[in-house]
Amino acid sequence: MSREPDKGTLQRPGMLAAVAGLFGTDAAALTLLDADHTELWVAASNPTARLAQDLEYTLGEGPARDSTAGDGAILERGPGLHTRWRRYGPAVRQIGIEAVAAVPLPWSAGYFGALTVFDPACTFFDPANAPAMGSLRAVARDLTIAVLNANAQPALLAQGDHRAQVHQAAGIVSVQCGCGVAEALLLLKAYSYAHGEGIGSVAARVLRHELRLDVP
Amino acid sequence: MWHLPSGRNRRKVVDVENGVPGLAELFAELTGTLLGDVGPTEVLALLTSRCPAMLRVDSVGGVVIDGSQMVITGSHDTAKSLMLYEMQVGHGPSWDCFSTGQALVNIDLTAAADRWPVYAPRAIEAGITTSTALPLRARAELVGALYFCGTSEFAAVRAGQALADTVAAIVVTQRALARSERTASQLQAALTSRVVIEQAKGIICEHRQVPIDEAFRLLRSHARDTRRSIHELARDVADGQVIPGLLPKRKSAAPRRAGQR
Numbered sequence: 001m002s003r004e005p006d007k008g009t010l011q012r013p014g015m016l017a018a019v020a021g022l023f024g025t026d027a028a029a030l031t032l033l034d035a036d037h038t039e040l041w042v043a044a045s046n047p048t049a050r051l052a053q054d055l056e057y058t059l060g061e062g063p064a065r066d067s068t069a070g071d072g073a074i075l076e077r078g079p080g081l082h083t084r085w086r087r088y089g090p091a092v093r094q095i096g097i098e099a100v101a102a103v104p105l106p107w108s109a110g111y112f113g114a115l116t117v118f119d120p121a122c123t124f125f126d127p128a129n130a131p132a133m134g135s136l137r138a139v140a141r142d143l144t145i146a147v148l149n150a151n152a153q154p155a156l157l158a159q160g161d162h163r164a165q166v167h168q169a170a171g172i173v174s175v176q177c178g179c180g181v182a183e184a185l186l187l188l189k190a191y192s193y194a195h196g197e198g199i200g201s202v203a204a205r206v207l208r209h210e211l212r213l214d215v216p
Numbered sequence: 217m218w219h220l221p222s223g224r225n226r227r228k229v230v231d232v233e234n235g236v237p238g239l240a241e242l243f244a245e246l247t248g249t250l251l252g253d254v255g256p257t258e259v260l261a262l263l264t265s266r267c268p269a270m271l272r273v274d275s276v277g278g279v280v281i282d283g284s285q286m287v288i289t290g291s292h293d294t295a296k297s298l299m300l301y302e303m304q305v306g307h308g309p310s311w312d313c314f315s316t317g318q319a320l321v322n323i324d325l326t327a328a329a330d331r332w333p334v335y336a337p338r339a340i341e342a343g344i345t346t347s348t349a350l351p352l353r354a355r356a357e358l359v360g361a362l363y364f365c366g367t368s369e370f371a372a373v374r375a376g377q378a379l380a381d382t383v384a385a386i387v388v389t390q391r392a393l394a395r396s397e398r399t400a401s402q403l404q405a406a407l408t409s410r411v412v413i414e415q416a417k418g419i420i421c422e423h424r425q426v427p428i429d430e431a432f433r434l435l436r437s438h439a440r441d442t443r444r445s446i447h448e449l450a451r452d453v454a455d456g457q458v459i460p461g462l463l464p465k466r467k468s469a470a471p472r473r474a475g476q477r
Binding site: 032035107112144163165168170174175207 | 399403404407408410412415416417418419421428454455456
């Protein structure tokens, strides 16, 4: 099974690598969502974080989704990952992730994104160490301010992407299959899941006309 | 310690050492307004309505100014109408305080006819001979002024300025929240638009059998030719609409042979 992250997204991990470092890891991911919780933009500190982010996108379940769906802070590790997420849990453990912590990006109308750190320092799991989760919330709040700051926004957005190739591929698949783009996105995700191939890689092959989803 | 006079009409002097009763509760109530959907009018009204009893001041007025918009509240009509009058004539203690950021404490209005030729006589006529104006300021940003009619004790001025600072911080935060709300919606709209444009590019690419870059060029030039916004056009394309001149009719869904796999 080869799961490859989207190309062209991992050169400048700057900000998120710094965030990951704060929590004793090198894997952190940021996701921005629209009012309906549809994913709009993603950024990751390293390939592992991006893989985990792609898995959440493909499988439709995971910590970023749960934290913005109203659950607030999410903290799971080991077998807890399997229990909470039947598909995402085993999939992230397969790529070597043993623990996840996620908090939503807050604004007055609710949440508009989530910050996830993978395999954070074990202090997170010490019941006596509530400040660890508090620090993650504080960083999420700072990121919200930075993302909404007109001066900081362009540089920050340049550190992530809006899955351009996946959405282009969805357009192509929608014409090939005679369906809507939303259904086409589901077909791409289903193919990615069924074949254990990263969504970025699937999209790239559709764009190169190496793969059609309407042909058995 | 301050001496507390006894008697039925005793004037409870503000106690410097033991603080002002109810002050902590008012601070909590003021900062609590940030949790709800409350504007500057409510916060300022809360402040001016509580100040007289708590700080032993005759009456209190307040003003918050945001560009051309102005909010005025007062504990009594005298304070409110004097404040309004001051803003209309464009001079007076609160006006000066808002302009310079400097507090004016226990100003003798009977000796201020030179400084405020229109305002001072009007205030005296209303029975106000002494007044204090405190700036509503958060860091360098001046948002308004708080006005005490009558003589104010030192502790009342000090507590009043602390309350004014809090209200100013709340007003500035309310403005920042309103701004970030707009920015967040704009950001979501911009990112959504990017996503939809990619989907439209994919549809045009497959429909017209052109490379992705060419698909974007077709989308952009069609938008220009038909004087439509590219975002709107992309939305229609992604929704599967027929676009004469760009996507004449929906292609049949008949499967073709794939290149590989």
